[in-house]
Amino acid sequence: MFNSLPLRILYLLLLLINFVQHTKENEFCDKTTQYDGIDKKCDVYSRYSRNRYILYDVNPPEGFNLRRDVYIRVAVFVKKLIEKEKEFKWKLVLPPWGKLYHWRSKHIGSQIQLPWHVFFDVASLQKYVSVIEMYQFLQEYKQTQLDIVYILQNDEKMFKTGKFEDKNEIVECNRELWPYRKLESNKYSGYFWGYHNITSVALKCVKFHGLTSDLIRNLEPTVYRSVMFDHMEIALHDFYGSQEYWKARRSMRYNSELYSIANAYRETFLNSTDKNDNTERPDDWTKEKSRRNAIGGPYLAVHLRRRDFLFGRSSTVPTLHSAASQLREQLEQLQLNVLFVATDATEEEFNELKDYLVNYTVLRFILSDYVLNKFKDGGIAIIDQIICSYARYFLRYFLGTHESTFTFRIQEDREIIGFPTKTTFNILCKNNKKCDSTGQWEIVW
DSSP states (O other), X not given: OOOOHHHHHHXXXXXXXXXXXXXXXXXXXXXXXXXXXXXXXXXXXXXXXXXXXXXXXXXXXXXXXXXXXXHHHHHHHHHHHHHHOOSSEEEEEEOOBOOOTTOOOGGGOOOOSBOGGGTBOHHHHHTXXXXXXXXXXXXXXXXXXXXXXEEEEOOHHHHHHOOOOOEEEEEOOOTTOTTOEEOTTSOEEOOGGGOTTOEEEEEEEEEEESBGGGGGGGTOTTTOSEEEEESGGGXXXXXXTSHHHHHHHHTOOBXXXXXXXXXXXXXXXXXXXXXXXXXXXXXXXXXXXOOOOOOOEEEEEEEEOOTXXXXXXXXXXXOHHHHHHHXXXXXXXXXXXXXXXXXXXXXXXXXXXXXXXXXSEEEOOOOOHHHHHHHHHHHHHHHHHXXXXXXXXXXXXXXXXXXXXXXXXXXXXXXXXXXXXXXXXXXXXXXXXXXXXXXXXXXXX
């Protein structure tokens, strides 16, 4: 009878040789780096893992919609990195949401560590670049200790002199680096999106000015498996306004249930459906095509920013009486009877606006406890943005050189849907007089 034992031994030897070769190709070698000045020891798990993770965070006061813009910068960076660097398997870790200035609904509990799938279709994001949620990263990474954190810092001297040049320089860290601190174990603790058990082996401060792609030199994938960049808002877009920018932006589809809620509201209160409004879109963003024939629902939409803008932008924000006068004029010109208002105004202010427009139907989205508890304040803002995006005509405040990022995202969505530009880039002025627009932000296909 044929003896298969030698073949089995040969097979096992071949597997062992393949494993050793694979380990050697991907191990973390002892190496002195320009950032550490010390040798890094190879760890057992990393010797055969080709996975490399890029994490990031931004300045805590930055709002929801600015953070969405920072995501595009990082997503494009990682996509180009994947195309260029084939030796390693790069993944972008989506930073959990939480503790934002405009999220003020205290009665629904803590709004921290919210995963991206609460607000966005993560499968849609993955059609552009390899992304994973934080909880998935922790499962894959098998530990809570990052290899290194780079804290990006502006070069204040450049802003004083007005002479700007690219810079990526390791500097001594300012002692007031809240919330980071060195532990007795020589590791670093920090906020880390609210995860109190996450630490970092190393922490370096970087005086940085330039494009996001310049951060590639900080990655050192043969040394670090996980690299975090804090204050990522400092790094600039590589392809701002280009076709690449808009691909990343188009991939940012919202959670499908948020669309369903907004669409139900449109149909019930605004007599608006995608079929009637010529706003139908393919389920897959990669199959979208350029067009300018969207009609939109039979309503005018306006973003009426109040609260902090009443103080910070008082020179450009109109009074409610002036806003109502301009809105009435637009409604008459467009022969529309319904106005949808996305606003942070108080109930008293909203009722005052309605009193100025008694001959028109003035609406705002009324949230249920279910929607607020499931999708939080961020989800409510997205529902407002969706409804504004599908209006026949959209208006915003004139804010001079200070654009509202909330409005910016609506304008982008309308460009993607396919509206004529004349229906999107329109403004309310301080007084009922003409004021100059900040320009049109048109899509590139």
